Amino acid sequence: MPKIEPPLISLEKAGIERGGRWLVRGVDLTVARGEIVTLIGPNGSGKSSTAKMALGVIKPDEGTAQRMPGLRVGYVPQKLSVDWTLPLTVARFMRLTGKPDAAEAEKALAATGIAHLTGAEIRNLSGGEFQRAMLARAIARKPDLLVLDEPVQGVDYSGEIALYDLIRKIRDDNGCGILLISHDLHVVMAATDRVICLNGHVCCQGSPVTVASSDAYRRLFGGYTDAALAVYQHNHDHTHLADGRVQHADGAVTAHCHPDDGHHKCHPDDGHHAEHLGDGPHHHNHDHQKGQGGGSVHPAPVAAAAAPTAPNPKGSRDA
Numbered sequence: 001m002p003k004i005e006p007p008l009i010s011l012e013k014a015g016i017e018r019g020g021r022w023l024v025r026g027v028d029l030t031v032a033r034g035e036i037v038t039l040i041g042p043n044g045s046g047k048s049s050t051a052k053m054a055l056g057v058i059k060p061d062e063g064t065a066q067r068m069p070g071l072r073v074g075y076v077p078q079k080l081s082v083d084w085t086l087p088l089t090v091a092r093f094m095r096l097t098g099k100p101d102a103a104e105a106e107k108a109l110a111a112t113g114i115a116h117l118t119g120a121e122i123r124n125l126s127g128g129e130f131q132r133a134m135l136a137r138a139i140a141r142k143p144d145l146l147v148l149d150e151p152v153q154g155v156d157y158s159g160e161i162a163l164y165d166l167i168r169k170i171r172d173d174n175g176c177g178i179l180l181i182s183h184d185l186h187v188v189m190a191a192t193d194r195v196i197c198l199n200g201h202v203c204c205q206g207s208p209v210t211v212a213s214s215d216a217y218r219r220l221f222g223g224y225t226d227a228a229l230a231v232y233q234h235n236h237d238h239t240h241l242a243d244g245r246v247q248h249a250d251g252a253v254t255a256h257c258h259p260d261d262g263h264h265k266c267h268p269d270d271g272h273h274a275e276h277l278g279d280g281p282h283h284h285n286h287d288h289q290k291g292q293g294g295g296s297v298h299p300a301p302v303a304a305a306a307a308p309t310a311p312n313p314k315g316s317r318d319a
């Protein structure tokens with residue numbers, strides 16, 4: 001009989017109380033190897049507090065928190081205190097904590113698509129590049145579990161898609177478990193196996209479709225839910241090949257997407273196609289539409305993640 005691996009982390013009926021107020025309570029949560037679990041919920045709903053309990057940073061005031069013995073965690077925090085006036089290259093940033101050896105650091109930077117930025121100053125990176133550097137630093141530790149708190153903040157929509165694709169790829173390549181924290185209702189739906197919807201307690205949980213269809217989720221997010229669900233359920237039917245051409249479901253290969261591909265009207269100069277350069281063949285199972293209306297998103301801005309010289313939107317990540 002195959003051995004059932006215990007989860008990497010598990011919370012049972014866990015809660016945190018501060019100053020006589022329960023920040024969050026009654027949380028049941030597990031993350032297993034190879035699984036992407038997303039904590040979703042509005043601001044202040046207890047997502048970060050729950051993640052901190054799972055990581056052992058905060059001890060639960062009720063219930064239990066358990067971690068696999070010897071668990072290696074890669075953590076990308078929501079905020080990072082960096083003195084942006086100090087010169088700090090990406091290479092040095094990789095060695096600030098954890099000190100991976102040079103080969104591991106190089107591999108991690110290549111895996112996140114920013115090997116060419118090793119010598120660049122952190123303060124000059126675009127928002128998407130900075131998030132990739134944070135991810136690279138986390139995966140260089142070869143974690144069993146990656147915890148990513150709002151990993152796409154400060155990143156434009158097409159950059160978000162690229163980052164969620166990257167997160168999935170990291171899971172596939174490394175076999176680690178991933179705990180994602182997000183209040184993004186759209187792209188994250190397609191990038192996760194299980195969603196736990198929080199609002200001081202677990203409102204609902206399950207597959208993204210189950211959660212997005214639930215009454216509790218609808219009550220919490222109101223009119224946004226249908227769009228989120230529609231976006232999640234809308235699977236692309238084409239693959240972007242490494243040479244930039246597009247292979248369609250019927251096997252036909254064209255220079256660009258078909259204008260009637262359904263999910264969007266495709267402009268040849270769309271930024272989102274650029275971000276997959278070097279990723280090899282890339283099959284979409286996400287939607288390119290952001291927002292509620294499901295309208296066309298063109299012209300899409302060039303992905304921050306793919307723009308090596310884009311200006312640095314520091315405001316979005318300063319602690």
Ligand SMILES: Nc1ncnc2c1ncn2[C@@H]1O[C@H](COP(=O)(O)OP(=O)(O)OP(=O)(O)O)[C@@H](O)[C@H]1O
Nearest residue numbers: 018019023041042043044045046047048049050183
């Ligand atoms: N140490 C603390 N003492 C008192 N209140 C706290 C403490 N830490 C967090 N809180 C409060 O607990 C609630 C949940 O905070 P938490 O950071 O977990 O929410 P979140 O869902 O991650 O929010 P956001 O999406 O805004 O990051 C908030 O109202 C916050 O102000």
